[in-house]
Amino acid sequence: MGVRSVLEANFDFEIIDEFLDHYAMMTEIMESLIIDLGNPERYHRSIEELFRIFHNIKSASGYLQIEPMVRLATFAEDALEQLRLRDAKVNEETITWLISVADMFMQWQEDLKMDNELAKIHFSLLILPDMEKE
Template sequence: MGVRSDLDSNFDYEIVDEFLDHYSMMVDFMESLIIDLSKPNMYERSVNELFRIFHNIKSASGYLKIAQMAKLAAFVEDTLEVIRTEHKSVNEETINWLLSISDMFAIWRDDLKHDNELSHIKYSLLKLPDLENS
């Protein structure tokens, strides 16, 4: 039994289905927003939208008791809060880290879709990029 089966047995099907639909859309949107961080005219909109996405994932996955996902989303949300309040741009290291984060959430989307257990977080994602060299 995978994570989708666990969700279906503990929550109303409509809630789970809505989460999966929204989660999939947010994951699909992440990569383009991350790439847009390198464009000065797109930076502010992109960083704010990424913050909103990770906040929503944190909240929804927390409600559904998907602890691993909620914890990583909270970690990224906290990092994005620092980025959006203290920095006017991000460096390549930060963009690459965020792309790796996006990949992890995409892996989890596939785990949910195929009713697998959630893949383990890659520990390299827990090492913050150098935010000061932006």
């Protein structure tokens, strides 16, 4: 039984449908926001929007008890909180890591759509990049 079947067995269809719609929208814009972190004019807007996206995914997946999503969204949200507190340019290592995180969420979107089990979190995503080096 895939993740979507588990959700449908435990939650109201409207809740699941709303989650899937919002999740799709959020994952769709993640990568462009991450790339925009390298643009000084767009940095603050992008970091705030990314933080909000990961916070929303954490909250919604927590309600739906999708633990891998909760863990990765929490980890990414914490990393973004560190970046929000700094007023420095984001380095390439951090951008690459965030794109890999976004790819994991995109994979999970496909898993939800195809009613597969969620792919395992790649270990490399659980290693925070050195966000200080330029």
